[in-house]
Amino acid sequence: MLKPINQAIDNLQKALQTAEQAHRLQVRKSGEPYFFHPLRVAHLAARHWMDFASVIAALMHDVVEDTPTTLAEVAADFGEEVALLVDGLTKVDDDLLSRAALKAQTYRKQLLLAIKDVRVLCLKFWDRIDNLQTISALNYEKQKLIAEETRTVYVPLARHLGMGLVATELDALSLNILYPTRSSQYAESVAHLRKVHEASIGRIRSAIHNILDHHKIDAALKDRWRPFSIAAARTTVRGLQSLYTLDILVDRSMDAYLTLGLLHSLYPPIPGKLRDHLNVKSQFGYQALKTTVQAGEVRLRVEITTRKLDRFNEAGVLAPGFDFHRASFQDLMQSLAEGESAFDMDSLRLASASIQVYTPLGEVKTLPEGSSVLDFAFNIHEQLGLFAMRALINGKTRQLKARLIDGDQVAIETSDTPTVLPKWLEWAVTPKARNSIRRYLRSRVKQSKNVWSEKD
Numbered sequence: 001m002l003k004p005i006n007q008a009i010d011n012l013q014k015a016l017q018t019a020e021q022a023h024r025l026q027v028r029k030s031g032e033p034y035f036f037h038p039l040r041v042a043h044l045a046a047r048h049w050m051d052f053a054s055v056i057a058a059l060m061h062d063v064v065e066d067t068p069t070t071l072a073e074v075a076a077d078f079g080e081e082v083a084l085l086v087d088g089l090t091k092v093d094d095d096l097l098s099r100a101a102l103k104a105q106t107y108r109k110q111l112l113l114a115i116k117d118v119r120v121l122c123l124k125f126w127d128r129i130d131n132l133q134t135i136s137a138l139n140y141e142k143q144k145l146i147a148e149e150t151r152t153v154y155v156p157l158a159r160h161l162g163m164g165l166v167a168t169e170l171d172a173l174s175l176n177i178l179y180p181t182r183s184s185q186y187a188e189s190v191a192h193l194r195k196v197h198e199a200s201i202g203r204i205r206s207a208i209h210n211i212l213d214h215h216k217i218d219a220a221l222k223d224r225w226r227p228f229s230i231a232a233a234r235t236t237v238r239g240l241q242s243l244y245t246l247d248i249l250v251d252r253s254m255d256a257y258l259t260l261g262l263l264h265s266l267y268p269p270i271p272g273k274l275r276d277h278l279n280v281k282s283q284f285g286y287q288a289l290k291t292t293v294q295a296g297e298v299r300l301r302v303e304i305t306t307r308k309l310d311r312f313n314e315a316g317v318l319a320p321g322f323d324f325h326r327a328s329f330q331d332l333m334q335s336l337a338e339g340e341s342a343f344d345m346d347s348l349r350l351a352s353a354s355i356q357v358y359t360p361l362g363e364v365k366t367l368p369e370g371s372s373v374l375d376f377a378f379n380i381h382e383q384l385g386l387f388a389m390r391a392l393i394n395g396k397t398r399q400l401k402a403r404l405i406d407g408d409q410v411a412i413e414t415s416d417t418p419t420v421l422p423k424w425l426e427w428a429v430t431p432k433a434r435n436s437i438r439r440y441l442r443s444r445v446k447q448s449k450n451v452w453s454e455k456d
Contacts, residue, residue: 008052011078015056018077022067029137037130038062044126048166049318053078054119057085061127065090088113088120089127107153111333118317118329121157125166128154132173147174160329162316164286172227179230186228189236190243194225197240197298204267204295205246211262212248217255220307222247241292241299248304253278256304260289263302267293278305286313358409370429373400377412378433385436387414401427420444 019038026034042058050058056078063069064086071090075083092105114120128150135143151174158167176183205221212219224245226232235242248263250256256278273292281287288305311319354366357376367375373393377400378385391398392411404410424437 012052012056012059015059015078018069019059019063022063022069026066028134030134031137032134034062034066037134040130041123041126044129045123048122048126048315049320050119050122053081054085054123057082057089057119058123058126060086061089061123065093084113084117085119085123088117089123115330115333118161121161122163122318125154125158125163125170129166129169129173132170132177135177143177147177150174158316162312163314163318164316165314166316168227171229175228175230182230182233183228186233186236190225193240193243197244200296200298201244201246204298204300207266208246208248208263211266212259215258215262217259217262218251219255219259220249222249239299241301245301245303247310248302249307249310250304251307253306256289256306259304260291263291263293263304267295267300269293270299278309288313355404355406357404357407360409360411367404368430371404372427372429373398373402373404373410373412374424374428374437375430375433376404376410378428378436379430380412382436384412384414385433386418386420386440387416389413389415389419400424 020035023034023038028034028037038059038061041061042055045055045058060074060078060082064071064074071083071087074086088110092102092109110120110124131146132150135146138146150170155167155171155174158164158170201223209219209221224247226243226245232243248259250259270292273290275282275290277287278289279287287309288303290301290303292299292301294300305313355369355371357365357367357371359365359380365376365379367379373391374385374388376391377388388400390400390413391402392413393402393404393408395409418440420437420440422441425434428434428437
């Protein structure tokens with residue numbers, strides 16, 4: 001048992017030395033030694049429950065792109081597993097392609113490798129987080145491009161993987177660059193609220209801790225201040241309740257419900273503010289009991305969850321035991337890679353939140369929020385989508401463009417011939433449906449051209 005661990009530690013030490021040597025003459029725009037960047041990325045990977053291969057790949061992730069080291073040498077020294085991860089973080093290099101084409105090919109390469117190993121994307125998140133945190137040496141236009149790309153591509157992907165905390169951090173770092181004045185004003189508002197309410201929050205925490213301790217519930221209390229976002233900045237006038245959440249972590253789901261009852265006995269709940277996402281995930285995959293209470297003069301948001309689910313909420317696919325719908329993720333990545341642009345941006349954004357709908361036989365289908373009947377039909381089978389005519393949603397006849405919501409039961413009615421129309425592209429949001437519709441429409445155009453050619 002110790003031999004594999006010792007070997008992994010030896011490889012990690014070797015990777016440290018190899019990466020440091022490879023980058024020894026390189027410095028970043030800021031002037032710091034380049035090796036500090038992969039070192040920080042590796043630290044983020046290790047902090048988020050990633051394995052030895054991932055940490056080694058994080059250390060080595062820029063050597064192929066920026067040094068004479070080849071991918072074959074990485075594979076020979078550290079194995080094919082590490083080489084695949086490093087390859088996923090290496091940009092496409094082709095002198096014949098334009099900058100835009102290179103970026104598109106790099107995206108597709110990342111997606112296709114992520115189908116094989118989702119760790120490719122996770123490592124890309126840590127790489128991007130560190131780049132955003134150390135971006136000040138670049139000119140502002142370059143900073144904006146990186147920030148916009150992060151929000152468009154990597155934030156939705158992180159949400160799709162259940163990595164809510166990572167998505168929030170990527171988004172906040174990007175917005176700090178795009179809206180520096182608002183970000184600074186927001187930071188000042190949060191600092192002011194923290195100072196004003198420090199004593200009140202301390203008393204509330206103490207009261208909650210005492211009542212939980214009295215009922216022998218082992219709990220940890222954590223302060224969580226809302227990171228900067230445009231939505232958060234607009235709610236600063238609402239005060240503490242919009243910017244602060246008290247997280248309570250317990251061991252079991254039963255303890256969470258008991259804690260909720262005790263909390264409401266201590267402080268009256270605000271009607272309409274209770275949300276039970278402990279056993280049924282929210283649209284972003286978050287699992288917790290959410291409530292707002294009136295604690296004296298302070299109105300306070302509280303979220304209660306288990307320690308295990310807290311890991312899921314933070315790290316998603318990387319958390320041990322996380323229920324990751326790998327097939328659904330692989331379908332999305334494949335559809336995006338096969339799309340006509342580098343990314344179907346609207347579909348990717350929607351894919352970060354999901355709904356669950358049911359077939360007539362009760363089979364659950366998970367779809368992006370905002371999906372239509374067409375998306376449901378193509379999700380089941382391409383032929384069903386192409387021949388779809390209308391649907392029964394919860395027993396009522398609806399058009400193909402009808403949007404679905406959580407819990408809908410959907411039955412597709414078909415025609416004898418395909419009824420595909422160009423406007424279907426406006427009704428569908430999933431890459432799978434849109435790609436199928438585009439392929440069919442192109443085939444019809446080709447058939448029409450062939451018919452006219454034969455007549456001529």
